[in-house]
Amino acid sequence: MSPAVRLPGLAPLFLALTVAVLGVLIVLPLGVVFQQALSQGLGAYLEPLKEPDALAAIRLTLLVAAISVPLNAVFGVAAAWAIAKFEFKGKSLLVTFIDLPFSMSPVVSGLVWVLLFGAQGWFGEWLREHDIKIIFATSGLVLATVLVTLPFVARELIPLMQDQGSDEEAAALTLGAGGWTTFWRVTLPNIRWALLYGVLLCNARAMGEFGAVSVVSGSVRGLTTTLPLHVEVLYNDYEFVGAFAAASILAGLGLVTLVLKTILEWRHSGELSARRRH
């Protein structure tokens, strides 16, 4: 709490304005999702969720996340190890590169895969000849999701590991530990909460990704629609209750993510990268 000087009279005004801004801008949309989903009663809410297409969408979303998140987690750890524990030229270039997907439009992140593997992509011919489908198939969804969520884990780990330095690892080596032992017993425990935090954010984005997967999926109902795409399909077909019902699951995911994220920030702020500590 900053002890800085405060304006006594204005407190209630600031408070009211802030609550208004946050309320209207942020909380209201959340509320609307559930309100619309339940607007026709509980029965009408649950029906669309039991449809095979909806279930297939949920399964696909989980599958894509289950592949993309661990891949990016391993990448994040490897990249953070190389960047934080060693000195080499070109480090900031590497970090800029890793951050790149963060500034790319998700549609562009999907576009690039179409440019590579689509019917008229660089490898389009080759894929057709070998009867492999990437675009309009699960692997395309995975590629798009991996690209969009690439930086998430790395961004949490790199500054933290840089802050932590290499003294403990050096000490472990002088005590006779080998490389992997040092990593497992000394480094990993020091980064576990930041890793969890990064995985949490990565997962939220992976499951909720829309733009990139929309481009690569072709949106074939029941086959290549993830849950966010399913929401769009239903919405465009004017099945509003169904769309909001599916959206409510994703909103629930968002809330859970928010809660877990906040818990991590409150309980383990010392072990997250500095800018996460409030």
Add this chain to the structure above:
Amino acid sequence: MTIAAVAGPPKVRRRWKQPSILPGFGLAMGWTLTYLGLLLVLPLAALILRPWELGLDGVWATLTEPRVLSALRLSFGAAAAAALANVPLGLLVAWTLTRYEFPGRRVLDAFVDLPFALPTAVAGIALTAIYAPTGTLGEPLAALGIRTAYNPIGVFIALVFIGLPFVVRTVQPVLEDMDAEVEEAALTLGATHLQRFWRVVLPGLAPALLSGFSLAFARAVGEYGSVIFIAGNMPLKSEIAPLLIVIKLEQYDYAGAAAVGLAMLVISFGALLAVNALQVFLARRGRA
């Protein structure tokens, strides 16, 4: 000999890396570069090279199509306007959360991150439901003659929603770390509260505000899911650039889509570089 083996495989003669006793550099770096190469460099290469199929004129023609131009104008314009709007809004929220104690402060603080955690499509349909002429806020506003959906205003609102956390989260830590004594000194020297804010606090916050602005802007420019439902998507009026890319892909105009995508990337970068330069300039002044 053994130490070199521990430090990793032999590197290029030129010593671009300092020798180190920690093992695993080769493995970690190798994996990192391979991963980035396959998943980032290769796709980006496709994006950068593909437009030129059309030749220089072709690319120019594509980018100067009225529809494309209008879409780019909308995407960048609305993003800039939204990010700009987020500066005072974000400052207000950050200020209240940092400098006042009240019940529920922590909960409110946690909610700031919701746009970040909520899937974009969900935000998209929710915002549309609110601001459509039949919606909770859309209805009263329409009665006043203000249409807030299916037009650029709708796009603007969605982008403000998306960008708010960026500004708040960049300003908060700076506000928290601010030295109270400096402000107290200003007051003892006779400044009014307004002067204290304007001449002491705000300049200190300028870099963070700028940073928040550029993050919000970068995110808003490429935003798709939150915007596509509320936008209206009418060519030349309320079509965002990412949508144009999707449309061109559906028409198998890969090169055209790549041209628009590349243009978006390049302009975003230009904007970010400009903001960065401004930040450096401000920082240098602050130090002197």
Add this chain to the structure above:
Amino acid sequence: MNFRPVDDTDRAAGQALALDIRGVSKAFGRFPALSDVSLQARDKEFLALLGPSGSGKTTLLRVLAGLEKPDAGEVRFGGEDFLALPVRKRRVGMVFQHYALFRHMTVAQNIAFGLTVRKGSERPPKAEIAERVRQLLSLVQLEGLEKRYPSQLSGGQRQRVALARALAIEPRLLLLDEPFGALDAQVRRELRRWLRELHERTGVTTVFVTHDQEEALDLADRVAILKDGQLVQLGTPNEVYEHPANPFVFDFLGAACRMAGVVAGERLRIGSWETAAPAGAPQGAVEVFFRPDEVAFAPADGPGLLAEVRAVAARGPDVRIECQVQGQLLELQTHGSILPPGVTAGQPVRIQPLRPQVYSA
């Protein structure tokens, strides 16, 4: 700078040579951290590496630990080629400046770490490890703190845990990097005494780095003084203090007063005052160094250099006497609060440096 290797001056013949460093050089980019440094340490010796920052002492320590690889030179320990061994195999116990304790492990786990990472047959059974940890905790006087985490310990306690951790692997060489740097004066003094006792008990050859000359002189069997990556003097604390090899060492080890003089034959002349030149003094123009508290005062008509007292100030245990001598302002000292007779501000006195050191100018 020439110094004599231990072998030649070793009175206690037969004491084994433990550490033999020859011609070690290391540069970081263009910065020469170490230039052709050679020194030896005897078995069980407590050797201090003393010098200002940038002198290369920490670099040398890290070379010994295996955390840096020298560009040139040899290091042998007990006859074995040290540099050929990777860090893990050297059995060197290192205590880092900021302790580098494993923050996620308890005190007991920290200390046991070096034992638990041993492979298969070399790894002692759990019970033995636990016993060893207990013994070490009692050795460093931290019994009962097994389950604490480093964040719950004071600086001095963390230091001792770091030491116990290094000792657990039964190192043949113990390296300490500015071990007391981050602690306050009182704790530092206590730990110094305690470290010395520990060394007596464990008898491990120890090399420790410090920039605090008082610490080095207090603790070490021998002191190696480094400057700009080079070894400047090596000797017992007494030797280096009484017979500093050059002005830098003199100045580094304590307060210094400095005057110009001339040596002719066996006489040293400063201004109009003459005295016997110290043995082995170079001839001709010289710089004369002496300690501000090694000065005799005499009345203005007595023997010595003519000086005018400018100011007298009692400061705690000493009295500072500012004098104008030979056109120079010197700050002299006497211990205790009693002033020598005739010393008052504005009055002339005579001063005689009692044990001047002389170096060629």
